[in-house]
Amino acid sequence: MLDPKLFSQINSGTPDHLSYVRIYTDSIGETHFEDLKIKLNEIEFAPPAPPIYTSNLQPTTKFGFLSVLPGWNSDWHPTPKRQYIIYLSGMIEAEVSDGEIRQFGPGSITLVDDTLGKGHKTRAIGNDKIVLY
Structure with a gap:
């Protein structure tokens, strides 16, 4: 099931962006959350199908699925x-070193970009298996 905020955003008129959260390291090694948006542009993708909204395509080298059990x-x-992570099922709680804690579930998107410093910690919450893309 999609995150209700993401679902309402996609279905509210023109879907001109998607929101996501970046986890990053600052210049002194502390990690933080940052709320960002990806711009979507209307294009003729597969005529005669109606136009769709898409972001600029980004290069990738690998992709995969990941799953963890409750607990x-x-x-x-x-x-x-x-890496970008797209949450397909279950709930994850992430904490960054500045003390902020956020929860991510189906429909959430994160850019995990804290390759240096203390990093973050995560845990599965609830009783559902976590599936990420």
Whole structure:
């Protein structure tokens, strides 16, 4: 199920952007959340189908799925590489080193960009298996 905020945003008139959260490291090694938007442009993607809204395409080298079971918990760690995560099922709670805690579930998008410094910690919340893309 889509995050209700994302679903209402997509279905409210012109879907000209998607929101996501970036986890990043500042110049002194502390990690933070940052709310960002991806611009979507209307294009003729597959005529005669109606136009769609798409972001600029980004290069990728690999992609995959990840799954963890309820109760999974990690201590502080930096991400092994810069990566987008799209939440398909279950709920994750993430904490950054400035003390802020946020929850992410189906429909959420994060850019995990804290490859240096203390990193973040995450844990599965609830009873559902976590599936990420």
